[in-house]
Amino acid sequence: MQGPLGLHRVHFAFTITFHYIFPQLTMGLALLLVYLKTKALRTGDEHYNRAARFWAKIFGVNFLLGVVTGIPMEFQFGTNWAEFSKTAGGVIGQTLAMEGIFSFFLESTFLGLFLFGEKRLGRVGHWWAGFFVWLGSWLSGYLIVATDAWMQYPVGYTRGLNGEFLPSSFSKLLLNRWALWQYAHTMLGAMQTGCFVMAAVGAFYLLTKRFESYGKTFVKAGVLVGVVASILQLAPTGDMQGKMIANFQPPTLAAMEGLFQTQDGAPIAILGQPDVPARKLDNPLVVPNMLSFLTYRNWKAHVRGLDSFAQDQWPDQIPLLYYSYHVMVGLGTIFIAVLVLAAWLLWRGRLYTSQWMLWILMLCLPLPYIANTAGWMTAELGRQPWLIFGLMRTATGFSPRVSSGNTLFTLLGFMGVYALLTILFLFLVYREIEHGPEPEESNRQPLAVAAD
Amino acid sequence: METVWFCLVAIMLAVYVLLDGFDLGAGAIHLLVAKTNEEKRQVLASIGPVWDGNEVWLIAVGGTLFFAFPLLYASSFSGFYLPLMIVLWLLILRGASIEFRNQVESAVWIPLWDFLFCASSLLLAIFYGAALGNVVRGVPLDGSGYFFEPLWTNWRLGEQTGILDWYTVLVGVLALFALTMHGSLWVYMKTTGVVNERAGRLANLAWWTVIVFTILITAVTFAVLPQLRINFSRWPWGFIFPILSIAGLLGVRFELRGRNERRAFLASCAYLTGMLTSIVFSVYPMVLPARDGVHSLTISNAKAGAYGLKVGLAWWIVGMILVTGYFQYVYRSSSGKVAADTDHAQK
Numbered sequence: 001m002q003g004p005l006g007l008h009r010v011h012f013a014f015t016i017t018f019h020y021i022f023p024q025l026t027m028g029l030a031l032l033l034v035y036l037k038t039k040a041l042r043t044g045d046e047h048y049n050r051a052a053r054f055w056a057k058i059f060g061v062n063f064l065l066g067v068v069t070g071i072p073m074e075f076q077f078g079t080n081w082a083e084f085s086k087t088a089g090g091v092i093g094q095t096l097a098m099e100g101i102f103s104f105f106l107e108s109t110f111l112g113l114f115l116f117g118e119k120r121l122g123r124v125g126h127w128w129a130g131f132f133v134w135l136g137s138w139l140s141g142y143l144i145v146a147t148d149a150w151m152q153y154p155v156g157y158t159r160g161l162n163g164e165f166l167p168s169s170f171s172k173l174l175l176n177r178w179a180l181w182q183y184a185h186t187m188l189g190a191m192q193t194g195c196f197v198m199a200a201v202g203a204f205y206l207l208t209k210r211f212e213s214y215g216k217t218f219v220k221a222g223v224l225v226g227v228v229a230s231i232l233q234l235a236p237t238g239d240m241q242g243k244m245i246a247n248f249q250p251p252t253l254a255a256m257e258g259l260f261q262t263q264d265g266a267p268i269a270i271l272g273q274p275d276v277p278a279r280k281l282d283n284p285l286v287v288p289n290m291l292s293f294l295t296y297r298n299w300k301a302h303v304r305g306l307d308s309f310a311q312d313q314w315p316d317q318i319p320l321l322y323y324s325y326h327v328m329v330g331l332g333t334i335f336i337a338v339l340v341l342a343a344w345l346l347w348r349g350r351l352y353t354s355q356w357m358l359w360i361l362m363l364c365l366p367l368p369y370i371a372n373t374a375g376w377m378t379a380e381l382g383r384q385p386w387l388i389f390g391l392m393r394t395a396t397g398f399s400p401r402v403s404s405g406n407t408l409f410t411l412l413g414f415m416g417v418y419a420l421l422t423i424l425f426l427f428l429v430y431r432e433i434e435h436g437p438e439p440e441e442s443n444r445q446p447l448a449v450a451a452d
Numbered sequence: 453m454e455t456v457w458f459c460l461v462a463i464m465l466a467v468y469v470l471l472d473g474f475d476l477g478a479g480a481i482h483l484l485v486a487k488t489n490e491e492k493r494q495v496l497a498s499i500g501p502v503w504d505g506n507e508v509w510l511i512a513v514g515g516t517l518f519f520a521f522p523l524l525y526a527s528s529f530s531g532f533y534l535p536l537m538i539v540l541w542l543l544i545l546r547g548a549s550i551e552f553r554n555q556v557e558s559a560v561w562i563p564l565w566d567f568l569f570c571a572s573s574l575l576l577a578i579f580y581g582a583a584l585g586n587v588v589r590g591v592p593l594d595g596s597g598y599f600f601e602p603l604w605t606n607w608r609l610g611e612q613t614g615i616l617d618w619y620t621v622l623v624g625v626l627a628l629f630a631l632t633m634h635g636s637l638w639v640y641m642k643t644t645g646v647v648n649e650r651a652g653r654l655a656n657l658a659w660w661t662v663i664v665f666t667i668l669i670t671a672v673t674f675a676v677l678p679q680l681r682i683n684f685s686r687w688p689w690g691f692i693f694p695i696l697s698i699a700g701l702l703g704v705r706f707e708l709r710g711r712n713e714r715r716a717f718l719a720s721c722a723y724l725t726g727m728l729t730s731i732v733f734s735v736y737p738m739v740l741p742a743r744d745g746v747h748s749l750t751i752s753n754a755k756a757g758a759y760g761l762k763v764g765l766a767w768w769i770v771g772m773i774l775v776t777g778y779f780q781y782v783y784r785s786s787s788g789k790v791a792a793d794t795d796h797a798q799k
Contacts, residue, residue: 064551067504068544072537074514078529079536082598085518086526090756093519094764100512101771108505109778116501120785158757164522166757399530401600410537417541424548428555 007407008080008398013380014411015072017373018418022066024372027141027187028194029059030134032221037130041123051217052130053118054437055198060115061428063107065421072414074100080407084387084397088165091157091173092147099143107136141190142183149179151388152379153248165388178244182379185237188229189375192335193368195226199342200365201433203358211436216352219361223346227339233332239294245382246295249389251309252382255318256325257291258284259305266291266303269326274319279307315384324377331371338364453761454751457520458739460768462732464516468509469580469728470634470721475499475506476580477635479546479573480628483566485639485650492566494790496550498642501786503550505779507543519764523597523754524739531591531599532583535615539579546572574628581627585620588673588680588731589613593742593749609676611743619676626665630727633658633704634720641713644789652708655716659705666701666727679745680734690733697726 033052040048074096077085085093110132118126150157156172157165167173199222205215246253254260258269260279268291272284292301306314315321338360345351352358383389387397478499486492517525529536549569553562592599592613604614607621616624636655640648674681684690700722707716735741740749755761 061551061555064547067507068547071507071511071543072540074511075529075536075540077518078514078525079533080530082526082530084526085529086523086597089518089522089525090760091519093515093517093522093525093756094760097512097515097519097764098767098771100508100515101768101775104508104511105505105771105775105778108508109782112501112504112782117785160757164757167760167763170763399526399533399598400596401598402530402533403600406533410533413537413541417544421544421548424552428552431555 004402004404004407005395005398007404007411008402009394011080011407011411011414012076015069015076015414015418017376018414019066019069019073020372020376021369022062022069023137023141024190024193024369025062025197026059026066027137027190028192029055029062029197030130030137030194031191032194032198032225033059033130034127034134035221035225036217037127041127047213047217050437051214054214054432056115057432058429060111061425061432063111065425067108069418069421080399080402081387081397082399082402084392087163087392087397088151088388090160091154091165091167092150094167094170094173095143095147095150099140103136103140103143107133107140110136138187141187142179145183145186146174146176146179148379149176149182152182152383153178153244154388154391165391178248181237181240181244185233185241185375188233188237189368189372191229192226192233193372195222195229195339196335196361196364196368198222199226199361200363203362204433205436206352207355207358207362214437219342219351219358220346222361223339223342223351226335227343230332230335230339234336238329238332242295249382250304251306251313252315252321253295254304254306254309255315255321256378256382258318258322259291259303260307262303262305262308264292264302265289265300266305268294271326274322276318312385315381317381317384321378321381321384324374324381328371328374328378331367331374335364335368335371453758453765454520454755455737456765457516457755457761458732458736458751461513461516461520462729464509464513465732466725466728468506468513469724471502471506471509473631473634473724474638474717475503475635476573476577477631477633478639479569479635480577480632481635481639481651481654482573483570485636485647485654489562491647493554494643494645494647495639496553497790498639500550502782504547505782507547516764516768520756520761521739521749521751521754522756524749527593527597527599527749527754528591528740531593531601532586532615533600534603535579535583539576539583542572542576542579546576577628577631578624581624582616582620584627584731585623586613586615587735587740588623589617589619589677590741590743590745590748593740593744593747595747597747597749613743619672622665622669622672626662626669629658629661629665630724633662634717634724637704637713637717637720641717642790652711652713655704656708659701659708662723663701666697679741683734683736690730693726693730693733695726697723697730700724700726 033055036048036052036055039045040052077089077092077096110129113121114126114129114133117129121129150173153176154165155176156167156169158168160166198218202215202218202220202222205211206219242253245256257266258272258274258281259266260274260281265288267286267288269281270285270287272281272286274280275282289299292303293299295301295303306318342351342357342361345354345357385393385395387394478495482492482495486495514525545568549565549572553565553569556562586601589609591601592611601613601615604616605612607614607617609617609619633655636651636658640651640655643651700719703719704716704723707713707719737751738748739751739754742748
């Protein structure tokens with residue numbers, strides 16, 4: 001990853017990875033807020049409204065950081081990837097502009113109402129405000145995934161006179177089958193982040209014996225929604241993504257799995273380190289025939305290894321891709337185990353007193369963030385060496401006039417600004433958690449946006 | 453079709469400048485019109501419910517440029533690489549300072565964010581102005597459709613220009629003054645008490661700087677960039693735009709005298725709209741003029757495919773109807789003055 005290309009890639013990778021820390025919680029938590037507000041509306045119990053208010057404060061800080069780190073993403077296509085923007089802007093600009101117009105305006109309007117309009121809107125009105133915040137955030141997720149899906153699996157386009165991509169079917173672009181499965185998989189990932197964060201805070205309260213009634217509500221909501229999301233994450237959504245990759249991006253599948261040799265009855269690697277120059281996996285721990293079965297539902301199926309593709313078709317970061325994929329799958333498996341066990345304890349009525357399980361739930365907090373990040377790295381490193389799979393190489397997409405010195409300058413600048421944001425975020429969210437969902441009205445002053 | 457999109461992008465840009473302009477302006481004057489913590493909260497509360505939505509217009513403009521004029525988006529964003537990145541950092545700081553300020557009651561926390569809010573708003577106004585100056589002056593585009601401008605070179609209007617030269621800095625200063633006036637008028641309209649009085653006085657003061665700089669820069673612009681006169685002689689109806697801005701500017705003065713706060717703010721909107729549309733009109737059909745006059749990006753060489761523009765127009769209209777609804781609702785529900793009381797700046 002030397003030279004301008006490498007720097008532009010790291011620039012985008014760093015800023016998008018940092019950005020996605022926030023939207024995944026926004027989208028996951030938005031759904032759980034709707035859940036809490038629905039409970040409040042149905043039971044008429046003020047407990048759920050207080051719980052929702054507590055999470056709304058964390059949601060607000062998290063949302064703001066999502067917004068301010070998201071604006072640079074919209075600009076970076078042009079600043080750092082000008083050649084790509086010029087060539088493909090007619091297509092991907094559509095979904096990106098739609099995101100701004102259909103979801104960001106919706107979100108910004110209703111978030112203000114949700115955070116500060118509870119008294120004015122009334123019970124039902126406030127529920128709707130929460131609903132529209134959820135809708136806006138999930139719509140935004142779809143339009144971004146549809147943009148990425150087009151780069152993974154381009155459909156509904158023609159080529160112009162200068163080779164530029166022009167949309168030819170709006171419905172194909174929006175209803176790309178790759179986008180539908182990838183969206184389901186991504187949203188389930190976001191839900192798991194929301195659930196683990198909520199459950200971890202609940203477990204923290206139960207373990208420290210404060211706000212225990214809230215602790216129970218949070219753990220219960222997190223575990224129940226989380227267990228469903230985790231299972232659906234594996235199948236059908238994860239499974240379908242794997243099949244689509246096998247069909248449309250076969251070199252990616254081989255690299256993800258660390259499969260160097262083409263074979264019948266291909267094994268799946270659980271552990272091992274790819275040694276690309278030697279074309280082998282070191283210290284492999286494999287399950288024989290499993291990859292063939294998972295991909296083609298046939299234990300002896302023929303699976304193409306990296307050796308059956310020309311080397312210029314290989315993803316250029318094979319070890320990192322392999323690890324990202326294995327971390328994602330490994331963590332996904334752990335989530336299912338933890339949440340199924342926790343749900344069982346909940347059903348038996350023992351979860352709130354099982355100290356060990358509460359410890360596990362609390363300590364799981366960072367793991368869904370890692371899994372979501374690893375999942376996106378799998379998707380984007382797996383797409384390499386292509387920017388638009390099979391059509392435009394990454395090496396041809398960056399801005400020709402932006403020098404490495406300038407790219408490094410702004411990369412370092414973003415690192416500095418984001419380091420500061422990280423400290424602020426952790427500080428402010430920890431304060432909220434420490435402060436807890438107090439029954440009585442907090443006497444601290446509201447945010448500046450509390451003006452209404 | 454490309455002319456339609458040219459107008460739509462110009463309208464969106466104008467809406468962004470009018471809306472985010474007043475909250476940027478309010479930020480820039482924040483430390484001047486508000487002395488105590490309560491007064492500062494009053495200024496913040498006047499923009500609190502709307503600033504985030506205003507800023508979404510910037511993203512909407514960016515996205516629309518991206519799909520309607522991909523080459524313009526690619527060329528200008530990569531050519532203006534450094535100032536855009538600086539704008540992004542300032543937007544991050546500014547957003548953080550508005551929302552984080554009131555989270556902690558502390559004698560080090562609040563002044564820090566107040567300072568950052570003011571400084572970032574001020575610098576953003578100057579950078580936006582300088583960016584506009586760059587578009588008017590032209591950039592060193594060549595046959596590849598690309599250019600790259602360092603922040604500054606020799607501060608002259610030569611072939612190898614930087615983002616900042618004497619001309620663009622002048623435009624940046626005018627932008628700062630104009631948004632100071634615009635923001636002061638917003639705060640004047642939205643507040644009561646001592647903040648209201650100070651904002652009114654500041655608007656008056658800013659008005660003089662705006663009129664001096666507007667005349668100065670208009671004269672300079674037509675002197676050094678004579679090609680900008682062409683459209684006005686070709687389509688004389690275009691004089692409506694400069695007339696609108698003159699009427700707006702005189703209107704600000706007149707309404708300030710009459711203490712018609714709302715109408716003074718609307719007059720300032722007319723001034724800004726007139727200025728922007730005059731620029732856009734005189735540049736048309738170029739979207740990014742080249743210094744050499746040959747390699748300019750125009751609506752026809754930068755546009756996207758016909759199908760994309762047509763489909764885009766369909767969903768754009770639907771989207772804008774929704775957006776208009778949201779904004780009407782938000783502005784109506786936060787209408788009226790922010791009280792000067794000390795009760796947590798609640799309306």
